[in-house]
Every structure is written in structure tokens, then in C-alpha cells.
Amino acid sequence: MTQAKVYQELGLKDDEYKRILSILKREPTNTELAMFSVEWSEHCGYPRSRKWLKLFPQTGKYQTLVGEDAGGFVYDGMAIIFKMESHNHPSQVEPKQGAATGVGGIIRDIFTSGARPIALFDSLRFGKLNNPFNKYIFTGVIDGIQSYGNCVGVPTVGGEIYFDDAYAGNCLVNVMCIGIALKEKIARAYAKGLGNPIIYAGSKTGRDGIGGCSILASTVFEAAEIEKRPTVQVGDPFTEKCLIEATLESLETGVVVGIKDMGAAGLTCSSSEMAVAGGVGIEVDLDKVPLREAGMEPWEIMMSESQERMLLCVEKGKEEKVLKIFHKWGLDAVVVGFVIKEQKMIIKSRGKIIADAPTEELAKAPIYDMKFEKSEIRNPKLEIKGKNSNEKLLNLLSDPNIASKRCVYEQYDHMVQTNTAVYPGGDAAVLRIKDKPWGIAATTDCNGRYCYLDPYVGAQIAIAEAARNLVVTGAEPAAVTDCLNFGNPEKPDRFYQFKSCVEGIVDACKFLELPVVSGNVSFYNESPKGPILPTPTIGMVGIIKDIDKRCSAPFKDEGDLVVLLGHNREEGEMPELDLDLEKRVQTTCLEAIQAGLVKSAHDLSEGGLAVALAECAILADKGAMINLADSIKDNALLFAESQSRIVLTISAANIFSLSDFAMLYQVPCAIIGKVGGNSLTIMRNKKKLINLPVKKLKDNYFSAIPDLLRQI
Numbered sequence: 001m002t003q004a005k006v007y008q009e010l011g012l013k014d015d016e017y018k019r020i021l022s023i024l025k026r027e028p029t030n031t032e033l034a035m036f037s038v039e040w041s042e043h044c045g046y047p048r049s050r051k052w053l054k055l056f057p058q059t060g061k062y063q064t065l066v067g068e069d070a071g072g073f074v075y076d077g078m079a080i081i082f083k084m085e086s087h088n089h090p091s092q093v094e095p096k097q098g099a100a101t102g103v104g105g106i107i108r109d110i111f112t113s114g115a116r117p118i119a120l121f122d123s124l125r126f127g128k129l130n131n132p133f134n135k136y137i138f139t140g141v142i143d144g145i146q147s148y149g150n151c152v153g154v155p156t157v158g159g160e161i162y163f164d165d166a167y168a169g170n171c172l173v174n175v176m177c178i179g180i181a182l183k184e185k186i187a188r189a190y191a192k193g194l195g196n197p198i199i200y201a202g203s204k205t206g207r208d209g210i211g212g213c214s215i216l217a218s219t220v221f222e223a224a225e226i227e228k229r230p231t232v233q234v235g236d237p238f239t240e241k242c243l244i245e246a247t248l249e250s251l252e253t254g255v256v257v258g259i260k261d262m263g264a265a266g267l268t269c270s271s272s273e274m275a276v277a278g279g280v281g282i283e284v285d286l287d288k289v290p291l292r293e294a295g296m297e298p299w300e301i302m303m304s305e306s307q308e309r310m311l312l313c314v315e316k317g318k319e320e321k322v323l324k325i326f327h328k329w330g331l332d333a334v335v336v337g338f339v340i341k342e343q344k345m346i347i348k349s350r351g352k353i354i355a356d357a358p359t360e361e362l363a364k365a366p367i368y369d370m371k372f373e374k375s376e377i378r379n380p381k382l383e384i385k386g387k388n389s390n391e392k393l394l395n396l397l398s399d400p401n402i403a404s405k406r407c408v409y410e411q412y413d414h415m416v417q418t419n420t421a422v423y424p425g426g427d428a429a430v431l432r433i434k435d436k437p438w439g440i441a442a443t444t445d446c447n448g449r450y451c452y453l454d455p456y457v458g459a460q461i462a463i464a465e466a467a468r469n470l471v472v473t474g475a476e477p478a479a480v481t482d483c484l485n486f487g488n489p490e491k492p493d494r495f496y497q498f499k500s501c502v503e504g505i506v507d508a509c510k511f512l513e514l515p516v517v518s519g520n521v522s523f524y525n526e527s528p529k530g531p532i533l534p535t536p537t538i539g540m541v542g543i544i545k546d547i548d549k550r551c552s553a554p555f556k557d558e559g560d561l562v563v564l565l566g567h568n569r570e571e572g573e574m575p576e577l578d579l580d581l582e583k584r585v586q587t588t589c590l591e592a593i594q595a596g597l598v599k600s601a602h603d604l605s606e607g608g609l610a611v612a613l614a615e616c617a618i619l620a621d622k623g624a625m626i627n628l629a630d631s632i633k634d635n636a637l638l639f640a641e642s643q644s645r646i647v648l649t650i651s652a653a654n655i656f657s658l659s660d661f662a663m664l665y666q667v668p669c670a671i672i673g674k675v676g677g678n679s680l681t682i683m684r685n686k687k688k689l690i691n692l693p694v695k696k697l698k699d700n701y702f703s704a705i706p707d708l709l710r711q712i
Contacts, residue, residue, distance in 0.1 A: 006030060006033055007020075007033050007037070010033055010034060010037035011037055011041060012033070012036065012037050012040070016036075016040060016366070019366065020032070020033070020036050023357070023358065023361045024356075024357065029354055029355060030297075030298075030299050031298045031299040031302055031347060031349075031354045031355045032355045032356075032357055033299075034268070034299035034302055034303045035268045035272070035299075035302055035303075035345070035347075035355060035357065035362060036357070036362060038264070038265035038266075038268050038269065038303055039265060039268060039269065039272060039362050039363055039365060040365040040366070041264075041265070041365075042489070042521070042523050042524065043264050043522075044264050044265045044269055044365070045364070045365025046365065046521055047365040047366050047367055047368050048368050048370050048489040048490075048495075048523065049484070049489070049498065049521045049523070050365075050367055051367050051369070052498070052499060052502045053502070053519070053521070055502060055503070055506045056502075056505070056506055056509065056515075056516035056519075057506065057509050057510050057514070057515050057516060058515050058516065058517065059515050060073070060478065060479060060513050060514055060515035061476070061478060061513055062074055062075055062478055062479070062543075064479065064515045064517050065079060065081065065186065065517065066515070066517045066518070068113060068188065068189045069083070069109045069112060069113065069189055069260065069261065069263075069518075070082065070083035070109045070110055070112075070113050070115075070177075070179075070518050071083065071479075071481070071517030071518035072113075072115075072479065072517055072518075073478050073479045073515070073517060073541075074183050075438070075478070075543050076436065076438065077182065077183055078180055078181070078182060078183065078433065078436075079115060079180065079181045079182070079183045079185075079186050080178065080179075080180055080440060080478075080479075080541060081110055081113050081115040081178070081179045081180070081181065081186075082110070082176060082177065082178040082179070082442070082479075082481055082517075082518065082539065082541055083106060083109050083110065083176065083177065083481050083518040083519070083520075083539075084106070084121075084123070084174055084175065084176035084444070084481045084482065084483040084518070084519065084520060084537065084539040085102065085105060085106050085109070085174070085175060085483060085520040086102070086172065086173065086174050086175075086483050086485060086520055086522035087099065087101060087102025087105065087173045087175065088170060088171060088172050088173055088174075088485065088522055088525055089170070089524075089525075090102070090232040091137070091140075091141050091144070091171055091173040092137065092169075092170055092171050092527075093232055094140075094232040095136070095137050095138075095139075095140025095141045095143075095144060095171075096140045096141070096143050096144040096147070097144060097232055097234050097235065098141070098144065098173065098232055099122075099140070099141040099142075099143075099144030099145050099148075099173050099175075100144035100145070100147060100148035100235045100237070101144075101148075101232070101234070101235040101307055102144075102173050102175045103120060103122075103144070103145055103148040103149050103152075103175050103235075104148055104152070104235040104237065104240050104307050104308065105175075105261075105263050105264075105307070106120075106175045106176065106177040107120070107152065107154060107177050107240065107244070108240070108243075108261035108263065108308075108310070109177065109261060109263070110177045110178070110179035111179060111243075111244050111247055111248060112187065112189070112247065112259055112260060112261045112310065113179070113181070113186055113187055113189075114181045114185045114186045114187035114248070114251050115179030115180055115181035115186070116179055116180060116181065116244075116248060117154045117177050117178070117179045117244065118154070118155075118178055118179060118180055118417060118419055118431060119154065119155055119156075119157045119158075119177070119178045119419070119420075119429065119431055119442065120149050120154050120155065120156040120157065120175065120176070120177050120178075121156070121157065121158045121159045121175070121176040121177075121178075121429070121442060121443075121444050121539065122145055122156065122159040122173070122174070122175050122176075122444075123159050123160050123172070123174040123175075123176070123444040123445075123446070123483070123537045123539075124141060124159065124160070124161045124162075124171070124172060124173055124174070125161075125162050125163075125164065125167040125171060125172035125448065125485075125532070125533075125535060126138045126141075126161070126162075126163050126167055126168075126171050127163065127164070127165050127167050127168025127169070127171070128163050128164070128165055128168070128400075129163060129400060129705070129708040129709065130708070130711075131168065133168075134163075134168055135709060137171050138171075139709070141171065141173055142408055142411060145175075145412065146411040146412050146413075147237070148235055148237045148240075149237075149412060149413065150237075150412065150413040150416075151237035151238060151241070152237040152238075152240050152241050152244075153241055153416055153417070154177070154416070154417070155412070155413055155414045155415060155416045155417055155419070155420060156409070156412035156413070156414055156424075157412075157414045157420050157423070157424055157429035157431065157442075158424055158428065158429035158442060158443060158444065159176075159409075159424075159444055160405075160444055160445065160446075161400075161405050161408065162401050162447075162448065163400045163401055164401075164448065164449070164533060165529075166448070166452075166530065166531070166532050166533045167532050167533070168527075168529055169526070169527025169528060169529035169530070170525045170526055170527045170529075170532050172485050172522075172525065172532065172535060172537075174444070174483040174485070174520075174537045176442075176444060176481060176483075176539040178431075178440070178442060178541060180433065185251070187251050187256065187258070187259050188257075188258050188259075188277075189258055189259065189260040189273070189274060189277055190257075190258040190274050190277035190278035190313070191257065191258050191271075191274040191275050191277070191278045191280055191282055191313040191339050192257050192258065192278040192279075192280060192313065192339065193257055193280075193313070193315065193316065193339055194280070194339055194340065194341055195316050195338055195339060196257055196313050196314060196315060196316050196338060196339045197313075197314055197316060197319045197335045197337070197338050198271070198282055198284065198311065198312070198313055198335065198336055198337040198338055198339065199311070199312040199313075199314055199319060199322055199323065199333060199334065199335055199336070200267075200288075200289055200290065200309070200310075200311060200332070200333070200334055200335075200336045201243075201246070201247075201250075201309070201310045201311075201312060201322075201326045201331060201332065201333040201334075202239070202243050202262075202308045202309035202310050202326075202331055202332060202333075203236065203239055203292075203306055203307060203308040203309055203331070203332065204290040204291055204292040204306070204332055205266075205267070205289055205290065205291050205292060205296070205301055205304045205306050205309070206234075206291070206292035206293050206296075206304060206306045207292075207293055207296065207300060207304065208232070208234045208304070208305070208306055208307075210300055210303045210304050210305065234306075234307065235307040235308070236307065236308060239307075239308045239331070240307070240308050242329040242330055242331055243308050243310065243329070243331060245329060246325050246326045246328070246329040246331055247259070247310060249325050249329075250312070250321075250322045250325050250326070253318075253321050253322065253325070255314050255315045255318040255319075255321055255322065256312055256313070256314050256322065257312075257313040257314060257315060258274055258277070258278065258312070258313045259310060259311070259312045259313070260273065260274050260310070260311050261309070261310050261311075262305070262306075262309040262310065262311060263305070264305065265303070265305070266302065266303060266304045266305045266306070266309070267284070267289070267301065267302050267304070267309075267311070268302045268303065270310075270311040271284055271311060271337070271345060272345050272359050272362050272363040273363050274311065274313060275339075275343065275345065275359040275363070276343075276359045276360055276363040276364070278313075278339075279343065280339050280340065280341065280343065281339070281340040281341065281342045281343045281344040281345065281346065281359055282337055282338070282339060282340065282345060282346070282359075283337050283338055283340050283346040283347075283348070284336050284337035284345075284346070284347050284348070285336055285337060285348045285349075286298050286301050286302075286336075286347060286348065286349040286354075287348070287349060287350060288334055288335070288336045288337075289301055289334075289336055290332040290334060292306065298347065298349040298354050298355075302347065302355070313339060319335055323335075343358060343359045343360060344356060344357065344358055344359060345357050345358075345359055345362055370489055370490070370492075370495045371492040371495065372492050372493075372495040372496040372498075372499050373492035373493055373496055374493070374496050375492075375493035375496070377452065377453060379452070379453060379573065381573065382573070384396065384635065384639055389610070389634060389638055389682075389689045389690050390690055390691065390692055392635075392638075392639065393610050393611070393614060393638070393690055393692065393697075394692070394696070394697075394700050396607045396610075396611055396639065397607075397611065397614060397697060397700040397701045397704070398700045398701075398704040399607075399704070400704060400705055400708065401606060402606050402607050402611060403700070403701055403702075403704035403705055404425065404618075404701050404702045404704075404705070405424075405425075405705065406425060406702055407702075407705050407706045407709070408705075409424040409425065412424070414429075419431045419432045419433070419434070420432075421439060421547060421550055422441075422473060422550060422552050425619065426473075426552055426553045426554075426602075426619070427443065427468075427469040427470075427472050427473060427553055427601075427602060427603050428441045428442060428443035428469040428470050428472070428473050428475070428542075429441065429442055429443070430473050430475070430544065430547075430550050430552075432547055433547075436547075437545075437546060437547060437548075438543060438544060438545050438546065438547055439543075439544045439547035439550065440475070440541055440542065440543060440544065441469075441470045441473040441474075441475035441541070441542045441543075441544055441550075442470075442539070442540065442541045442542070443466050443469040443470060443539070443540055444466070444537055444538065444539045444540075445462050445465045445466040445469060445537070445538050445540070446462040446535050446536055446537040446538055447461065447462065447465075447605075447606070448532070448533030448534060448535040449533060450462075450574060450575070451497070451501055451533065451534040451535065451536060452497075452533045452534055453573060453574040454574055455496070455497045455498075455500035455501045455504065455534055456500045456501070456503055456504040457504060457574070457576070457577055458501070458504065458534070458574075459500070459501035459502070459503075459504030459505045459508070459536050460504040460505070460507065460508040460577050460579065461575065461577050461643060462505075462536060462537070462538045463480070463504075463505060463508035463509060463512065463514070463538055463540075464508060464512075464577060464579070464582045464643060464644070465603065465605055465643075466480075466538045466539075466540040467512060467514070467540060467542075467582075467586060468582075468585075468586060468603040468644075468646065469540075469603055470540060470541075470542035471542075471586045471589050471590045471593075471601075471603075471646075472551060472553070472589060472593075472601035472602060472603050472646060473542075473544065473550055473551050473552065473601075474544050474546075474549050474550050474551045474590065474593040474594065475542030475543060475544045475590075476542050476543050476544075476545070476590060477512065477514055477540055477541075477542040477586075478514070478540075478541055478542050478543050479514060479515050479516075479517045479540070479541055480505075480509060480514050480515065480516045480517065480538060480539065480540050481516070481517060481518045481519050481538075481539040481540075482505065482516060482519040482520070482536060482537065482538055482539065483519060483520045483522065483536075483537040483539070484498065484501065484502070484519065484520070484521045484522065484536045484537075485522045485525050485532060485534075485535040485536070485537065486498045486501075486521075486522070486523055486525060486531075486532070486534050486535075486536075487523070487524070487525055487526040487531030487532060487534075488523065488524050488526055488531070489523045489524075491531075494526075494531055494534075497534035498523075498534070501534055501536040502536075504536075505536060505538070507579075508579060511579045511580075511583065512579070512582075512583060514540070545594070546594070549593060549594060549596060551593050551598055551599075551600065551601045552600060552601075552619075553600060553601065553602040553615060553616055553619055554600055554616060554619035554620035554622075555600055555616050555617060555619075555620035555622045555624060555649055555675045556599040556600050556620065556649060556675070557599065557649075557651070557675065558622070558675055558676045559651075559652070559674060559675065559676060560599055560600075560649040560650060560651055560652075560674065560675040561649065561650050561651070561652055561655060561671050561673075561674060561675075562613070562624055562626060562647065562648075562649055562671070562672050562673040562674060562675060563647070563648045563649070563650060563655075563658065563669060563670065563671055563672065564609070564645065564646075564647055564648075564668075564669070564670050564672050565585050565588060565589060565645060565646045565647075565648065565662065565667055565668065565669055566581070566585050566604075566642070566643075566644045566645035566646065566667065566668055567630070567642070567645070567668040567670075575640075575641050575642055575643050576642075576643065577643045577644070578643075578644065581644045581667075582643065582644045584665040584666060584667050585644045585645070585646060585665075585667050587665055588661045588662055588664075588665045588667045588669075589601060589646050589648065591661055592648070592650075592657075592658050592661050595657070595661075597650055597654040597657050597658050597661075598648050598649070598650055598658075599648075599649045599650060599651065600616065600620075600648065600649040601646055601647070601648050601649075602615060602616050602646065602647045603645075603646055604641075604642070604645040604646065604647065605641065606641060607639060607641070608638060608639040608640045608641050608642070609637070609638060609639075609640075609645070609647075610638040610639055610682065610690060611639070612647050613626060613647060613680060613682070614680055614692075614697050614701070615701075616647060616649075617680045617694050617697060618694065618697050618698050618701050618702075621694060621698070622675060622676070622677075622694065623675075623676060623677040623678050623679045623680050623681070623693075623694050624673050624674065624675050624676065624677070624680055624681070625673050625674055625676065625677065625681050625683075626672050626673035626680070626681065626682040626683065627672060627673055627683050627684070628672060628682065628683070628684045628689075629684065629685075630684075634684075634689055637684070637689075638682065638689060638690070649675055655671065678693055678694055678695070679691060679692060679693050679694060680692055680694060680697060
């Protein structure tokens with residue numbers, strides 16, 4: 001095979017190959033080509049997005065921790081570490097293993113930082129379930145998430161699922177993990193100290209996942225996507241559980257200088273990026289790498305993305321302490337190299353040097369200025385089906401994008417570790433922190449349809465709604481991770497969506513004082529069916545300062561007043577967003593919850609006021625009588641998705657105290673009804689717009705997705 005054919009098959013372009021020739025001043029070996037191809041891929045090196053990611057704010061209300069594989073913030077001496085990543089293409093090609101290894105990979109990013117993983121979230125997008133192949137992808141992904149997460153012992157406590165035919169040829173599997181550690185126990189992802197040994201630990205290296213980041217994750221799907229199955233990794237959650245314990249125990253010895261997991265690009269990424277971070281070089285002997293398969297070529301070993309593997313730099317002469325710990329947990333662990341002064345990656349095999357490349361040029365991909373251009377938006381007006389408002393509400397509750405995802409999350413173990421205080425199915429998950437009076441709330445959020453209609457505003461809405469989801473639990477939003485899912489960046493209209501969404505996130509985060517502490521970019525999410533909707537998924541974590549004052553969505557007590565913060569303002573397809581009002585609404589709600597005034601709180605989003613009230617009733621199995629007085633049309637009044645609105649319930653005795661908060665922050669606040677009875681009744685001018693038994697609401701809400709899955 002010619003050298004030109006080799007670099008092309010590895011995903012390198014002509015100008016990139018010329019750049020490699022200039023760096024090395026000679027023809028590269030196949031191993032060097034493989035290493036450059038994975039490090040310069042979009043999935044690892046972000047050459048088309050890095051320029052824009054630098055715009056994200058990295059400071060906020062709390063001390064932030066950024067710059068490593070995962071980021072976070074510090075509260076009460078504790079580091080809350082979290083990150084979200086994509087495993088989209090692997091999950092489309094091999095749904096179960098693609099999703100499972102997405103879970104395993106993000107967990108490793110957390111415990112590699114020295115934090116114990118305490119929670120998982122998954123944000124998923126699929127084609128509509130009326131298609132058998134979409135059902136296959138959907139059920140395979142869910143199976144992969146539950147099989148890995150349940151076995152590894154980290155609870156899956158939240159997430160979201162959307163269905164749209166834009167995702168039919170390219171599903172999205174975004175996974176977030178949260179971990180906690182004492183601030184002073186945080187580990188670093190660098191190599192330092194001349195002569196310090198480099199330890200490979202974990203599973204053996206196989207041929208699974210070779211080229212996953214360059215060949216699979218950094219190109220678009222063609223019709224024969226099934227041929228890419230060999231680039232999908234295979235995971236083992238039981239090995240990962242042992243790896244968690246062995247890694248955290250090793251870090252406790254105090255002899256680990258730096259550590260990094262072998263995720264995308266495997267041994268190439270972990271070794272070269274640790275070297276760059278420490279300003280050193282690394283020499284590796286591939287003959288010492290534990291192999292699962294005989295006859296593996298050096299370039300295969302360097303590219304392999306086999307799961308459950310770590311790379312550690314430890315103090316010279318103390319490596320046995322670390323090796324013994326990994327061996328005790330039944331894992332491979334061996335010294336494969338050492339730190340050198342010259343800032344180069346030197347790879348040896350069978351006594352010969354087969355790669356010799358400068359670390360800086362290898363680990364830092366070139367930055368490209370991409371063309372961008374706004375394209376025409378084609379969006380047929382969506383009508384809510386139904387002859388009257390009762391039918392419309394029932395149809396909305398049966399829409400898979402609104403209907404309960406209980407049939408999914410009940411497959412996940414969300415109680416392992418016994419920290420979960422507010423369960424899946426509401427606005428956000430709430431987790432206790434053992435031996436602390438405070439807790440954390442977390443959520444994921446993004447409406448791709450909004451981002452398609454207006455990328456800038458749609459991305460801001462994702463930030464605003466994620467923050468509202470936290471606020472209604474009583475949490476103060478603290479920091480953001482993101483997973484930016486877009487189509488081919490080499491097409492100007494797709495890159496315009498990416499650029500505009502980034503700008504929207506930047507401006508919203510700055511306004512709400514939210515740092516972006518970690519994240520991931522996933523480009524090339526398109527297939528012969530077309531691109532996905534632009535989907536900048538937001539993961540957000542907040543602090544509940546008094547865990548006993550946490551709040552949830554279900555109505556609580558008969559006779560409680562139902563109060564609406566915010567108001568209806570528009571009837572268009574695309575909601576508007578006023579960040580100043582958003583901030584004031586959130587502050588009002590949060591301070592009222594912290595003052596002990598609020599019994600339940602629920603964010604208004606898809607389906608508007610009627611759906612929000614129905615969800616509060618469904619989750620409580622308790623009705624309400626609502627009276628509305630707005631002059632706008634019935635459809636807009638009931639179903640408009642206006643932003644910056646929250647439904648609260650309070651005891652009648654607290655209405656004046658709540659009104660004081662609303663007046664202080666100049667937030668519209670109206671009593672709209674009372675909790676009670678077995679039906680949800682919504683009236684205006686003595687006319688019943690909606691009158692439905694809660695049992696009927698529940699039947700539609702909980703049975704919609706199971707019914708679709710049963711259909712042939």
C-alpha cells in the first residue's frame with residue numbers, strides 16, 4: 001500500500017500529510033501516521049472548533065477546576081467534578097456496545113481526576129419509534145447503558161430523550177458523570193520527573209476500537225455504516241469497577257505524579273498529552289504492553305481504544321507500590337516506559353525505534369478557520385392535534401418527546417450508593433453528599449428544534465432551562481459542561497449553527513455567572529438521510545445548601561395554592577428569551593424555596609402551562625382547579641412554550657411572603673388555582689377549557705412509549 005493510500009485511509013488530508021513531512025523532515029512511519037491521524041482528528045484535537053471553545057467563561061460564583069480531562073468547582077472544601085461526552089457514531093453502528101463504552105469512558109474521566117463517581121446522566125436522541133430500525137437502535141442503546149451502569153455500581157439518575165427523524169441515521173448518545181473528592185486530592189493528567197516510570201494498568205490491548213476517533217467519530221456516515229463495526233470498542237463493567245478502586249487506592253499512596261485514562265486515541269493520546277502537559281517527553285516500549293491478541297502491529301497498539309485502561313506516571317523507585325495495588329485487584333499493570341528530557345514521543349518495538357515525533361506538534365492539532373453561512377430554515381408549522389383542548393392535552397402527553405420515560409429509567413439502578421434524594425422523572429436529580437448538610441442537583445437539557453430555528457437563542461434557552469431545572473429543586477446553578485453535537489463542519493451552514501450556538505452559550509453563561517468547566521465537541525453527525533438538528537447538550541450542576549429544603553415537581557397537599565411565576569408572551573413557533581427576566585424569575589423561586597415557602601416547583605417547557613400542570617398532577621396522583629384570566633388565544637394560553645416560567649405550590653398562609661419576593665425582583669406572580677380533587681380542570685371566564693381525570697392523564701403519559709415499542 002502506498003504512503004498516500006495509508007494516510008488517506010487514516011483520515012488525514014493532503015495538506016495535513018505535508019505538515020507532518022515538514023515536522024519530521026522525512027517520510028513518516030506507519031506508526032507515526034497512525035499517531036498523527038488520531039491526535040489531529042476532530043474528536044481528539046478539535047482543529048475546527050478549538051478557536052471557538054476558547055470563548056467559554058471559566059470563572060463563576062465558586063472556584064473552578066478546568067484544564068484536565070474533566071472539570072468542576074469547589075464547595076465547602078469538596079471538588080465536584082463532572083463532564084459530558086458523546087458516543088454517537090459507535091452507538092449508531094453497534095448500539096449496545098457503543099452506549100456501554102460511552103458510559104465506561106466518561107466514568108474513567110472522573111475517577112482519573114481522583115474523584116469517586118457518584119452519578120450518571122444520559123442525554124439521548126433517536127429517530128421516531130414508528131420505524132423498526134430506530135426501535136433497534138433505541139432498545140440497544142438503553143440496554144448498553146443499563147448493563148454497564150448497573151454492573152459498575154454508579155447510579156444513572158437522570159437525563160433526557162428526544163425523538164426526531166433528523167436523528168434517524170445518526171443517533172446521539174451523550175453521557176455525563178459526576179464525582180466528588182476532597183479538593184486537595186485532585187489528581188493531574190501530566191508526566192513529570194526525568195526517569196520516572198510510565199505504568200500501563202487495566203485491561204489488555206486488543207484490536208477493538210482501532211481508529212474509533214479518526215475513522216469513525218470524525219467522518220460522516222455513508223450508506224454502508226455497518227462496515228465500521230470493528231472500530232467500536234467493547235467494554236467490561238466488572239473490570240471497570242476494579243479499575244475504579246485500584247486507581248483511587250493508588251492515588252492514596254502519594255507516589256502517583258500524574259494519571260490519564262486511555263480513551264479516544266488510546267495509548268497515543270494518553271502518553272503524548274501527558275508529556276505535553278508536563279513539558280517532557282516519553283519513551284514507550286510496545287513489547288511490554290499487555291496484548292489480548294497475538295500479532296498486533298505497532299500502529300494497532302498505538303491506535304487501539306480497548307476499554308478500561310489507564311496510564312500513570314509514578315515516582316522512580318516506588319512503582320512497586322502501584323503495581324501491587326493493580327495486581328491485587330486482578331488487573332494488568334506493567335512499566336512500559338519512562339519520562340525523558342527531550343520533548344518527543346519515542347516508541348520502540350522489537351528493539352527498534354518505530355516512532356520519533358515532537359510532542360507539542362503531535363498533541364496539538366492545527367487550527368482551521370472554517371467558513372460559515374446562514375442557510376434558509378425550512379420548518380413546517382406544527383399543529384397540535386385534537387378537536388378540543390382536552391384532546392390536545394392528551395395527545396401532547398402521548399407525544400414521545402413529552403411522555404414519561406419511566407419505561408427507560410426504571411431499567412437503571414438509580415439507588416446504588418444510596419445518595420439519590422430526588423429520583424428520575426422530574427426536573428433534575430438531587431443527590432446527598434454523605435456527612436454534609438448540603439447536596440447537589442444536576443440535569444441535562446437541549447431542544448434541538450429550537451437550535452435549528454435560531455441557533456443563538458436556542459442554545460441560550462438550553463442554558464436557561466437547565467438552570468431552571470436546578471432552581472426548582474432548590475439548587476443554585478454552579479457550573480456547566482457541554483456536549484456540542486453538529487453536522488459536518490466543512491459545510492458552511494452546519495458550521496454557522498455551531499458558531500452561533502457557541503456564541504449563545506457564551507453570552508448566557510456570562511449573564512448567569514456560570515463557568516463552562518469541561519465538555520466535548522462531536523461533529524460529522526449526519527448520514528445519507530441528512531444532518532442532525534444542531535444539539536448543544538448542556539449538563540449543569542448546582543448546590544442545594546440545605547438538602548432538607550429540596551423541592552420536587554409533584555403537587556403536595558390538598559388546598560395548596562397554585563402560583564405561576566412569569567407569564568405568557570408569544571404564540572410563535574420559536575420562543576423568545578429575556579435573560580434578565582429569566583434571572584429574576586430564577587432568583588425569586590430559589591429564595592422562596594430556601595426560605596421554606598414552597599411545597600412544589602416545576603419548570604415550564606415543552607407543551608407549556610397545560611402540560612406542566614398535568615405533570616404535577618400525574619406525579620402526585622392529585623388534581624387541581626385552575627382559573628386563568630389572560631386575554632390571549634386558548635392554544636397560546638395552554639400550550640405556548642414561553643420561557644422564564646415556573647409553577648409553584650404553597651400554603652395559603654405563605655402567599656404574602658412569596659409576593660414580597662416577586663415584588664422585590666419585579667417578577668409577574670399570579671395565583672392561578674388550588675390543589676385538590678381527582679381531576680385537572682382549567683377554566684377561563686367560567687368556561688372549562690380542560691377537564692380530565694388524573695387517571696386518564698396518567699394512562700396517556702405513562703403508556704405512550706411502551707405502546708409504541710409493542711407495535712410491530
